[in-house]
Amino acid sequence: MRELLLLLALAVQPGWAAEPPAVARVALYVQFDQTPPEAVMDSLRTELDSIMAPVGLQFDWRPLAGGSPEVTAELAVVSFKGRCDSTSLPPHTTNPGALGWTHISDGVILPFTDLDCGGLRAFLGEQLLALARGDRDGALGRALGRVLAHELYHIFANTTQHAPDGVAKPTYSVEDLLSAGFHFAKRDALAMRPH
């Protein structure tokens, strides 16, 4: 009986760092108004992988226009709106409103997400211009990775709700987008874990 209780205790307390999560592969089908520079895409992919590693989601990036999509258990379609590079940045910060949004139909969350690259440029322009020219694409890509991780939270945790802190919080400051590290709180990462 004591052994059974011990097993139950372990079952309701999954290890966080110690126990690697089960890994699920997700096909990300992407389309762009304007193809971003390689430095933006590299930084975006690296940031998404870093945020999602403790969740157990790994991403295969595929062009949406590349023929018929494979049948796959997990997928999301990501549309990048507007201009996605760090040249001709606006010198003053303007608040663009939503930086990303995920589609809902009759209360059901659909795996379709839009990211507003142009809005992100407007929001971060002043701070990106303060960086060395060679660092701007990387910083923009990392910020995009955080917005994308937030939208994928809605899809894979299957919730319209937000959290008080971390990547799942409802609004991002400039600092959230440009700081060295930004992560999901543990409860939000667990909500996305593949079952």
Ligand SMILES: [Zn+2]
């Ligand atoms: Zn949200």
